[in-house]
Amino acid sequence: MTRFAIVIPARFASTRYPGKPLAMLRGGQGRARSLIERSWRAAMGVSAPGLxxxxxxxxxxxxxxxxxxxxxxxxxxxxxxxxxxxRCAEALAHLPPVDVVVNLQGDAPLTPAGLIPDLVRALAARPDVAMATAAFRASAGAYAHLAGDAAAGRVGGTTAVCAQDGRALYFSKRLLPFVPDGDGAPHRAVRLHLGLYAYRPKALRWYAAQPVSSLEALEGLEQLRFLEGDAPVIVQSHDAPEWDCIELNNPEDVPAIEAILAQRSMD
Structure with a gap:
């Protein structure tokens, strides 16, 4: 049995949205809860041996x-x-002994809890990789949300480009891959990356000892340090769920997230 811990890293001084973890989100019954509480509740919904x-x-x-x-x-x-x-690497010293650390980013309260055990199993089955992460094939709605952010000049969600065996090739704040004009369903080619990672403790310690990589600095995406350091990453791709897993990246995302909370009757 793989022993794992879930860590939700949270900082107040976000460049795009200062104080974001304490931003209030109103749920389906009209109750307001902070973003960090909603992310914690998502993590607490995980039921799996080894947690x-x-x-x-x-x-x-x-x-x-x-x-x-x-x-x-x-x-x-x-x-x-x-x-x-x-932050997860530093937290290791305060956790009980584990085989895997799961990073559930604190701006992703709509992440389906069932993805976490799947991700832990995927990492356990691939001793050749340092980290596993998750992505959805973008729904039309999620794609439109990302495209709207790009058109408005906002930095929104992240896309993942993968090889056929699931190895990560690149992650970007741009909509990748490029889809030519005239494609009637451009979202089908796009994988929307989720703020969900599973690492081996050894890989976390290696990561923390490395300098910030050049692409990581340009894109503002921490996972690129693994790729630039030749530490293999796998992406677990899933079909889009019944709701759009929008992250809270900008204040403008709040109404969309609250609408999904209401739609799913999440208090």
């Missing part, structure tokens, strides 16, 4: 106080962590 617990990892006292207030276990990490993967 040893869920932790919020942060360097901010406001986030820590809020997380403890709704019952979460908290690991305090250094402000010097440059991204969520580095």
């Amino acid at each position: 040893v617990g869920v932790w919020v990892a942060t360097d901010d006292a406001r986030i820590a106080e809020a997380a403890r207030g709704f019952g979460a276990k908290v690991v305090m990490t250094s402000p010097s962590c440059r991204n969520g993967t580095e």
